[in-house]
Amino acid sequence: MTEETKNSSPASSPVETPPGGAGADNSSSQTEHQSSPDLSTGGSPLKASPVSVYDRPAVRTGVNLLMVVLVAFTAYLLWQRFSPVKQQASGAAAGADSLAGSAPEGTADPSLLPTMPPVFDASVVGISRRSNPITLIPNRPRTEVIKYTVKTGDNLFDIAEAYGLMPETILWGNFELLQDNPHLLSPGMELNILPEDGTYYQWKEGDTVEKVAAEFNTTPEKILEFSGNNIDLTDDDDGTYGIEPGTWIVVPGGSRPFRDWGPPAISRANPASAAYYGAGHCGEVYEGPIGYGSFVWPTVDRTISGYHYSAVHRALDIGGSMGNAIFASDSGVVVYSGWSDYGYGNLIVIDHGNGWQTAYAHLSSIAVGCGQGVGQGQVIGGLGSTGNSTGPHLHFEMIYNGTKPNPMDYLY
Numbered sequence: 001m002t003e004e005t006k007n008s009s010p011a012s013s014p015v016e017t018p019p020g021g022a023g024a025d026n027s028s029s030q031t032e033h034q035s036s037p038d039l040s041t042g043g044s045p046l047k048a049s050p051v052s053v054y055d056r057p058a059v060r061t062g063v064n065l066l067m068v069v070l071v072a073f074t075a076y077l078l079w080q081r082f083s084p085v086k087q088q089a090s091g092a093a094a095g096a097d098s099l100a101g102s103a104p105e106g107t108a109d110p111s112l113l114p115t116m117p118p119v120f121d122a123s124v125v126g127i128s129r130r131s132n133p134i135t136l137i138p139n140r141p142r143t144e145v146i147k148y149t150v151k152t153g154d155n156l157f158d159i160a161e162a163y164g165l166m167p168e169t170i171l172w173g174n175f176e177l178l179q180d181n182p183h184l185l186s187p188g189m190e191l192n193i194l195p196e197d198g199t200y201y202q203w204k205e206g207d208t209v210e211k212v213a214a215e216f217n218t219t220p221e222k223i224l225e226f227s228g229n230n231i232d233l234t235d236d237d238d239g240t241y242g243i244e245p246g247t248w249i250v251v252p253g254g255s256r257p258f259r260d261w262g263p264p265a266i267s268r269a270n271p272a273s274a275a276y277y278g279a280g281h282c283g284e285v286y287e288g289p290i291g292y293g294s295f296v297w298p299t300v301d302r303t304i305s306g307y308h309y310s311a312v313h314r315a316l317d318i319g320g321s322m323g324n325a326i327f328a329s330d331s332g333v334v335v336y337s338g339w340s341d342y343g344y345g346n347l348i349v350i351d352h353g354n355g356w357q358t359a360y361a362h363l364s365s366i367a368v369g370c371g372q373g374v375g376q377g378q379v380i381g382g383l384g385s386t387g388n389s390t391g392p393h394l395h396f397e398m399i400y401n402g403t404k405p406n407p408m409d410y411l412y
């Protein structure tokens with residue numbers, strides 16, 4: 001578009017557009033044309049021109065002004081609609097900050113504040129009393145390890161969630177009590193609650209920050225920069241930063257493998273490998289049925305009672321009544337049958353001969369012995385609560401080539 005057409009278009013287009021837009025707008029353009037001659041008959045010399053009233057500079061300025069005022073008014077309405085929310089939020093943030101020590105002022109426009117209190121005055125006490133304790137916690141990160149006393153009905157996941165931690169952190173923070181076994185959680189137990197996810201470590205003679213960081217898959221900086229460890233950063237002659245043996249330190253972001261107290265992979269070729277595991281171990285090399293590679297639900301009750309499968313519990317806890325039938329999930333040979341020394345009580349392990357084993361723990365009774373062949377769905381014992389168990393349930397594990405996958409992915 002040239003400079004000339006650009007300049008002329010504002011003048012000509014309002015006139016040309018009504019007749020030009022002939023299509024659907026015929027009726028409206030007609031009414032405009034009818035009114036326009038009426039105006040021109042008034043005798044005013046200005047009206048003689050066929051050009052519409054919008055072309056007159058005074059009217060145009062007026063219309064433009066009106067548009068500006070309208071836009072400004074709309075903006076004002078929008079601002080008024082949304083600004084109280086913004087002010088409330090910044091007001092709350094300022095309140096929280098002031099409690100934390102610094103109170104940045106000036107973000108809120110004081111002109112709107114007086115309208116708020118009269119409206120909410122009656123309820124403001126009730127609201128603030130409930131919301132303050134919750135909203136203030138994240139503003140002041142905890143740096144100390146605190147204690148929590150386990151109550152009846154608690155489980156690892158609930159406790160972890162209440163403190164915003166991973167369930168792993170509860171186990172890592174309490175190895176002496178829980179020994180990586182969520183089943184050992186019991187009412188009255190005093191747990192260490194770490195301030196953030198990671199491991200808890202008691203310093204030993206000869207340890208260095210670098211060595212400990214490597215052991216728990218994290219960096220020396222994370223250990224050193226964590227203020228709760230009270231480390232003297234200037235004391236770095238020997239890599240211990242003055243940490244005395246016996247001192248407990250938090251290893252933020254640290255992790256380590258869990259100790260698995262469950263039965264090891266016991267195959268029909270090496271049942272004696274489980275000799276250390278308890279009195280139920282078997283001795284010889286066995287032959288017998290090979291499994292189908294499909295697995296039936298191992299008891300009559302289909303509810304989960306206690307722990308689902310997770311990184312800290314690679315098994316299912318299935319509910320039921322004392323003595324409920326326990327079924328062989330697939331065909332195979334019994335390679336462990338009897339008492340276990342690692343909290344699993346009366347235990348049966350079946351080797352299915354195809355890389356799979358299944359384990360049935362806490363049984364009240366055992367109906368099959370070492371080396372016995374069993375068919376899929378055959379009753380092998382009764383549901384119980386022996387070993388580390390707080391009530392009747394079946395702790396069921398599936399083992400495949402040494403790993404323990406989620407039974408829910410395989411059972412039907």
Ligand SMILES: [Zn+2]
Nearest residue numbers: 315316317395
């Ligand atoms: Zn379990």
